Amino acid sequence: MDLPRNVNGGAFYDQPGVAEQFREHRESGARSPNLVMEEPAVLAELGSLAGLRVLDLGCGDGSFGRTATAAGCRSYLGIDASQAMVAEARSRLTGTGARVEHSDLAQLEGQAGAFDVIVSRMVLHYLDDVGPVLAAARRSLAPGGRLVITVAHPVLTAPKLVEATGERTSWLVDDYFEPGARERPWFGRTVTWFHRTVEEYVREVMTAGIRLTSLQECAPVEARFEGDEPELRRRRRVPLFLLLAGDIPG
Numbered sequence: 001m002d003l004p005r006n007v008n009g010g011a012f013y014d015q016p017g018v019a020e021q022f023r024e025h026r027e028s029g030a031r032s033p034n035l036v037m038e039e040p041a042v043l044a045e046l047g048s049l050a051g052l053r054v055l056d057l058g059c060g061d062g063s064f065g066r067t068a069t070a071a072g073c074r075s076y077l078g079i080d081a082s083q084a085m086v087a088e089a090r091s092r093l094t095g096t097g098a099r100v101e102h103s104d105l106a107q108l109e110g111q112a113g114a115f116d117v118i119v120s121r122m123v124l125h126y127l128d129d130v131g132p133v134l135a136a137a138r139r140s141l142a143p144g145g146r147l148v149i150t151v152a153h154p155v156l157t158a159p160k161l162v163e164a165t166g167e168r169t170s171w172l173v174d175d176y177f178e179p180g181a182r183e184r185p186w187f188g189r190t191v192t193w194f195h196r197t198v199e200e201y202v203r204e205v206m207t208a209g210i211r212l213t214s215l216q217e218c219a220p221v222e223a224r225f226e227g228d229e230p231e232l233r234r235r236r237r238v239p240l241f242l243l244l245a246g247d248i249p250g
């Protein structure tokens, strides 16, 4: 089966109802693995954003923009390829001074040394080729600048076939060393993600000229599960997220 290359992941989020489903998914409290596992790991990795110029690649509905502006960042620019997400982000960020641009990361050129922190949460697995965007991120970081990215964990993106069932009770890791497009059921539709191995992500970051400083799998922390033992056990079964952080030595 031939799957597409160079899909614009933003178009998926522009389909009717998807942006709303995304918001519900993210706002489902302790049942949202992003809120209880991925976001805390990203925030811990970032540390203080006060006074920093922040670029958010694939900013979605701007929720991280709210966090960054509330934390006193000097400036915030979010970029996303979905019109619906950009509209939501602009509305959420009204009055904060943040900016949001509609653009495809595959075309990103970057601005030399214009940012202190670049974040990209759960976006790069929508891109066929992450080399150009990481190179643009590298160019855009000032000396001492930092990059933090998260992606769907490669054990999840690996298999070519995943059944659209309800809550999953078993996971298959297969086709791991075959990078490329994968179709997945997502919000009742089919999304295209791009699989690459852990070592490929690491290599891409390093090839871009970014010094790798951290690799995390955002393991569940018991205290964040509000006594929901079954959910904690479930989240201990397979990794959902891969986080890579790096910097440009000052």
Ligand SMILES: C[S@@+](CC[C@H](N)C(=O)[O-])C[C@H]1O[C@@H](n2cnc3c(N)ncnc32)[C@H](O)[C@@H]1O
Residues within 6 Å of the ligand: 007, 008, 009, 010, 011, 013, 057, 058, 059, 060, 061, 063, 064, 079, 080, 081, 082, 085, 103, 104, 105, 106, 120, 121, 122, 123, 126, 127
């Ligand atoms: C899972 S959402 C994550 C949004 C946000 N980073 C967050 O964590 O809340 C993925 C986002 O990536 C955006 N996206 C996917 N492919 C993109 C591309 N090629 N260029 C820019 N944005 C893209 C989508 O429009 C969507 O908003």
